[in-house]
Amino acid sequence: MLRPTGYIDGGIAPLEEIRVPVLDRGFLYGDSVYEVFRTYAGIPFLFAEHHARLQNSARLCRMQITQSEEEIMDAIRKTVAASGAAYKAAGDDVYVRYQITRGEGPVDLFPHPDLRTRLIIIVKQIPQWPPEFYEHGVTLAIPTVRRNAVGALDPNIKGGNYLNNILGLAEARALGADDCLLLDADGMVTECSNSNIWFVLNGKLATPAAGNLSGITRRALVGELARAGRSEVERPLRADELPSATECFITSATREVMPVARLRLQDGATLDFPPGGGEHTRLARQLYSDMLARFTREHSGEAWF
Numbered sequence: 001m002l003r004p005t006g007y008i009d010g011g012i013a014p015l016e017e018i019r020v021p022v023l024d025r026g027f028l029y030g031d032s033v034y035e036v037f038r039t040y041a042g043i044p045f046l047f048a049e050h051h052a053r054l055q056n057s058a059r060l061c062r063m064q065i066t067q068s069e070e071e072i073m074d075a076i077r078k079t080v081a082a083s084g085a086a087y088k089a090a091g092d093d094v095y096v097r098y099q100i101t102r103g104e105g106p107v108d109l110f111p112h113p114d115l116r117t118r119l120i121i122i123v124k125q126i127p128q129w130p131p132e133f134y135e136h137g138v139t140l141a142i143p144t145v146r147r148n149a150v151g152a153l154d155p156n157i158k159g160g161n162y163l164n165n166i167l168g169l170a171e172a173r174a175l176g177a178d179d180c181l182l183l184d185a186d187g188m189v190t191e192c193s194n195s196n197i198w199f200v201l202n203g204k205l206a207t208p209a210a211g212n213l214s215g216i217t218r219r220a221l222v223g224e225l226a227r228a229g230r231s232e233v234e235r236p237l238r239a240d241e242l243p244s245a246t247e248c249f250i251t252s253a254t255r256e257v258m259p260v261a262r263l264r265l266q267d268g269a270t271l272d273f274p275p276g277g278g279e280h281t282r283l284a285r286q287l288y289s290d291m292l293a294r295f296t297r298e299h300s301g302e303a304w305f
């Protein structure tokens with residue numbers, strides 16, 4: 001049985017027992033970076049890509065990670081092992097969130113170069129999204145909150161401060177939607193609170209590649225679409241193009257490819273999309289699941305548990 005398990009400062013314990021000191025800058029200032037990846041059949045999926053993105057997040061916030069890559073990898077593997085996850089016996093897969101905070105120091109904004117970063121790991125069950133999110137689709141609303149500007153707090157920093165996304169999500173929920181679709185200050189489409197967005201416009205798939213987090217699921221799907229001869233997908237998207245969209249879906253490591261059933265625009269008008277996804281959404285889901293099947297076949301020797 002998979003037990004939610006955590007790691008901090010060299011120690012591994014049941015997740016609910018893990019404590020972060022109040023002087024940790026991750027707590028005080030949201031001064032941290034993190035990644036989330038999952039396993040399929042016990043095999044870590046696209047870990048190298050996630051780790052490269054973590055390093056890029058750290059670079060963008062001028063954070064020097066003091067743990068070595070080996071130390072981080074070893075701690076993740078030990079925490080996963082301690083969770084008791086068993087794929088062959090129990091069909092378990094795991095969600096892994098690993099976070100690097102800038103560490104502990106005086107209550108002082110300046111990120112002193114002598115600070116030692118802190119590694120925190122969460123291993124738990126994969127989130128179980130309600131089946132209707134796939135059978136029917138999620139609903140989105142465009143809130144008044146705008147996505148952080150690239151020149152202010154770059155959305156490519158996957159950091160421990162998600163207040164921008166939280167504000168957008170809270171407003172969308174108040175509007176009766178499941179999630180938000182955030183625009184930037186210029187009215188360009190960016191992303192949802194924790195996923196990338198895709199539309200079908202004029203019969204073509206389109207996903208904005210700027211002003212948002214470079215999603216690893218998005219990148220993988222763009223690659224699969226290119227293999228299938230569809231390479232027209234990444235382009236800037238203006239909010240005023242959306243009324244002519246015929247399909248919509250979102251992507252993330254834990255949601256994979258999830259159809260959107262309804263989008264509430266800024267003026268309150270709603271767009272309805274085919275329940276369970278139209279032709280292009282279903283193709284994207286199929287390509288993604290084919291890729292996962294290929295991945296587990298080709299990497300079967302790399303299972304962690």
Ligand SMILES: Cc1ncc(COP(=O)(O)O)c(C=O)c1O
Pocket residue numbers: 036165191192193194195196212213214215216217218251252253254
């Ligand atoms: C803001 C944001 N955008 C997009 C994504 C999707 O990224 P990925 O496909 O790497 O999970 C996430 C998920 O982590 C996110 O938090």
